[in-house]
Amino acid sequence: MNKLDRQLIDEYQKGLPISSRPYLEMAENLGVSESEVIESLERLQNSGVLSRVGPVFNHKKAGASVLAAMAVPDHKLKDVAEQVNAFDGVNHNYAREHKYNLWFVVTAPDQDSLDLALQEIEDTCGYEVMPLPMVKSYYIDLGFKIHWDA
Amino acid sequence: MGTSLQLSEVQQQQLRQAIQDGLPLTPQPYQTLATALGVSESAVMQTLTQWMDDGLIKRFGLVVKHHALGYRSNAMVVWDVPDHQVDQIGQILSQADAVTLCYQRPRRLPEWRYNLFTMIHGKSRSMVMEQLAELIVQHELDGISRDVLFSYRLFKQCGGHYSGRSQPVNHVTRCHSQQTVRSSCTARSSRNEQSQVAYG
Numbered sequence: 001m002n003k004l005d006r007q008l009i010d011e012y013q014k015g016l017p018i019s020s021r022p023y024l025e026m027a028e029n030l031g032v033s034e035s036e037v038i039e040s041l042e043r044l045q046n047s048g049v050l051s052r053v054g055p056v057f058n059h060k061k062a063g064a065s066v067l068a069a070m071a072v073p074d075h076k077l078k079d080v081a082e083q084v085n086a087f088d089g090v091n092h093n094y095a096r097e098h099k100y101n102l103w104f105v106v107t108a109p110d111q112d113s114l115d116l117a118l119q120e121i122e123d124t125c126g127y128e129v130m131p132l133p134m135v136k137s138y139y140i141d142l143g144f145k146i147h148w149d150a
Numbered sequence: 151m152g153t154s155l156q157l158s159e160v161q162q163q164q165l166r167q168a169i170q171d172g173l174p175l176t177p178q179p180y181q182t183l184a185t186a187l188g189v190s191e192s193a194v195m196q197t198l199t200q201w202m203d204d205g206l207i208k209r210f211g212l213v214v215k216h217h218a219l220g221y222r223s224n225a226m227v228v229w230d231v232p233d234h235q236v237d238q239i240g241q242i243l244s245q246a247d248a249v250t251l252c253y254q255r256p257r258r259l260p261e262w263r264y265n266l267f268t269m270i271h272g273k274s275r276s277m278v279m280e281q282l283a284e285l286i287v288q289h290e291l292d293g294i295s296r297d298v299l300f301s302y303r304l305f306k307q308c309g310g311h312y313s314g315r316s317q318p319v320n321h322v323t324r325c326h327s328q329q330t331v332r333s334s335c336t337a338r339s340s341r342n343e344q345s346q347v348a349y350g
Contacts, residue, residue, distance in 0.1 A: 008212060009212055009214055012211045012212050013209070013211045013212045013213075013214065014209050014210075014211050015209075015210065015211055016173070016210050016211045016212075018180070018195050018198055018199055018210075019195070020178055020180065020181065020191065020195075021177060021178060022173075022179065022180075023175075023177065023179075024177070034177060038175050038176075038177070041175050041212075042175055044212075045172075045175075047218070048215060048218045049214060049215060049218045049219060050212055050213065050214060050215070051172075051213040051214065051215050051308075052171055052172030052173075052213050053172050053173045053175065053211070053212055053213070054169055054170070054171070054172040054173045054210065054211075054213065055169060055170070055198075055201070055207040055208075055209070055210050056207065056208045056209045056210070056213060057166075057170070057206060057207055057208065058205055058206055058207065058208045061204070061205060061206045067255065067267075069262075077303075081303075081305040081306075082305070084305075085305055085306045090306060091306070091307070091308050092306060092307050092308075093304075093305040093306040093307075094224075094301040094303065094304055094305065095301065095302050095303035095304075095305065096226060096299040096300065096301050096302070097299055097300050097301075097302060098297070098299045100261075100262070100299075103226070103299075103301075104305075104306075130258050130261065130262060132255040132256065132258070132262075132267075133255065133256065134253045134254070134255060135253070135254040135255055135256060135265075136237075136240070136253065136254040137252070137253050137254075138237075138240035138241055138243070138244035138252040138253070138254070139244040139249065139250075139251050139252040139253070143209060143211060143212070143214070144214060144216060144221075144250055144271070145247060146214070146219060147273075
């Protein structure tokens with residue numbers, strides 16, 4: 001990654017300009033050209049560093065969502081994870097070191113469809129799903145501070 | 151072309167759908183979206199601003215994949231905090247640089263007694279553990295029981311899609327794709343990550 005790539009990540013995780021030429025505004029701020037900004041963002045996206053340039057929706061307001069955990073025997077973990085992934089509303093799915101070893105986030109347009117999805121996942125996989133909905137968020141997402149030198 | 155700044159319900163839905171995988175990388179991205187939806191550029195900009203004011207959009211900017219930047223160790227640190235202290239400790243932890251998420255969630259007794267969830271990302275397991283140790287000393291959290299759940303395999307990661315089963319097929323494909331490099335979603339296993347950590 002070059003200097004511009006790093007500057008864009010450092011400066012623009014939390015606030016992209018909402019104006020007619022946002023990339024031009026960013027370019028002027030960083031002393032480069034608009035096309036350099038666009039090319040850098042394209043490159044970051046193509047290399048997989050950048051997920052997207054855009055919104056992080058508040059799950060609670062954008063629909064219903066829940067973190068859920070499952071305790072799966074180790075030798076079944078990969079198969080069960082794939083079964084879970086096959087559900088449309090699943091957007092994160094991790095194995096973690098614990099008796100509850102499969103952790104995933106399920107989103108749905110509303111609470112009823114979410115409950116239904118959890119039930120379907122439980123029925124399909126054959127293991128009990130432990131739902132852990134958010135009660136309160138203490139964290140305001142401003143992006144992630146990257147330690148480039150570390 | 152619509153001239154009203156107020157988008158209809160359907161248009162708002164379409165805008166949300168159009169933008170959830172990111173803003174177009176064109177010189178006038180809001181105009182690009184507006185043209186696709188048949189509305190005005192200012193209506194798109196005003197709606198997005200409104201969504202930010204309302205809190206529907208938490209943040210609007212570059213969404214980085216930690217993993218691709220070398221942040222391969224990700225620990226969910228869960229705490230069993232006395233109910234009367236959970237707000238206070240939640241505030242403290244959420245302000246620490248190392249903490250990237252801090253949520254209160256319900257206990258599920260007897261299986262699960264933890265009610266405060268934090269996420270700590272680091273470039274190595276030891277970096278995460280050092281940051282955690284610092285947090286505990288600095289804020290005198292030693293008396294609060296906790297557990298550290300390192301992730302050791304990523305099966306899926308992508309932004310939330312809320313439109314349910316009626317969403318266009320290309321969205322589903324894009325999100326589930328394992329081959330497409332330029333994807334809003336990665337579904338893969340990480341052998342490297344797996345080999346770095348011991349199974350707990």
